[in-house]
Amino acid sequence: MINTEDLAFSYSKEVSFQFPDIKLDAGQELLLLGQSGVGKTTLLHILGGLLPPTSGIISINNTHLSTLSKSAQDDFRAKHIGIIFQKNHFVHALNVQENIDLVQSIAGQKVDPRWRDHLLETLGLSHRAKAKIKSLSEGEKQRVSIIRALINRPTLLLADEPTSALDDENCDRVVNLLRKQTDEINASLIVVTHDTRLKAILPNQIILS
Amino acid sequence: MNLLKLAWKNVIHRPLNLILSIILFSLGIGLINFLLMINDQLTEKFDKNLAGIDMVIGAKGSPLQMILCNMYHIDNPTGNVTIDEAKAFLNPKHPLIKTAIPLSLGDSYRAYRIVGTTHQFLELYNAQVAEGNLFSASMEVTIGATVADLLDLNIGDQFSSSHGFMEDENLEHGDSKLRVVGILAPTGSVADQLILTSPQTVWDVHAHHDEEHAHDHTAMAPITSNTALLDHPDEEITSILVQFKNKTNFQALNMPRGINDNTDMQAATPAYEINKLFSMIGVGTRALEMLAYIIALVSAISIFITLFKSLQERKYELALLRVSGASPAKLLSMVILEGLILGIIGYIVGILISYIAFAAFAGQAEASYRYSFSMGSFGKNEMILLAVSIGVAFIAAIIPAIRAWKTDIHETLAAG
16 A cells, blocks of 8 residues: 655756645555646656655555665565556567566566466467567557566556557556456556546546646 | 676677677787787797707808707708817817707708707707617618608608708709608707708718718718717818806807907807897887787777667666666676676687687798697686786776666656
């Protein structure tokens, strides 16, 4: 579960954000909705432990992120947080399967081929396991990103604009996939987006402004 | 997937960059190692063949040529001197001279030189007879190990020598047959590539050509020592290799000048002439050395640019690795490892190149001078070069590695 209190971040005197508090139990879903420039990506990076807030408290699984050392934060992030970015980045020297395994290795966990193969199969990518990243379509890349975010069975899954580039049909599919998969490992899901189509699917919402 | 494997995959993912870096790096290392190998081998050959000789006496001409001809057997003689002229130095009772070894040159067999000398010659190079006997009567020869090996000569075999040092059937002394009576054990010195015989053999072979000068030597007692040689004042020898009783004796040190000033012969000091030779070759060697260092520098820069450029292209990958929980230190190590992989592959290829180049050089040297070079084993130079390669690669990787270490996740991803 995740709790935030009085989170704020300022890039400068003119550009600063004050974020509403978030309280989410294990397995719950949340939609963070907002227009461009309201600090959506900034908030996602703060929640993901990629950016320390200027002030405020963020706690995941009863651990205050700001109290951890830098390397402990890296470690915590590896084990407890999965992030799907708007743009999908990979290690291009590695194939699909190796990219997924790498994330497990970095988190200090043993590579679990059965779990990885299960995810590949569930997301319809079994036949692409050995494919080069370059040969993947954008849709396939996004699904590999989802697998990568889930492989360490995180407590919290963060998704940044997962549907903005998709048509209605695929938009529904991707969101349902995220919900189903987080449900399976009992992880919390936070989707950050400006895509208003998601309003109807994820009822627990916070509007950023 | 460990860090090393990831670094390796990253390196081979860009084969063109990889090949360019490796070519440059291996050329630098290869050239340096090649020069070191040649230098070591030449120094060893020259040192070993100095054989404690303090002075060479021969006919007037170029002193360096005389040394190269009579000690290293790679140049032509400056001429001959009569035994009568040289008798003072051949006298066993000379107060300053410990050993004086006469050499009579002029013929060869399949480009291996025939040396008319005394039995003392073997002591210079600690040579031992491995099979058969030492030469004693005219036309008997004892051959060096390399000669026996490469020409496949055995005891009892006969051959005709040819005039001069080139392999030329037209110059063969067809009617005088030399007979192998013994084979020397390998010494690693010039003695391995020589055919040793008594001075009498050389005289006899030439007497057939030069009937006016003909004497009938066959009836004489074998000449294997200086005392026997002094009985033939009219005959000629090419040179005398001299060892002094006391190398720092003032009179001994002045003897070469005395000979050059007061006789029709010349004397030269091997160490001095060889140093002169080395300083002449040195200019070329230094130019090559400079070239090698420049290539090494360029290759270090190329590794730097390769890594720097590839990290520029991989900035999102690095941010992603950080998101996945890799610490900055891990990214730093990964980039350093990539540099080291380039350096070590370059080193291995470079050493191979130097071995191939050296083998080619040794083949050439063998064909032209009958000197055989051993490949040498993986030794001190190679270890030092390995350390240098690792050091250069490490230095080239440091700046890119620090950049990777400083990757700011938020900034990189928010911009992308």
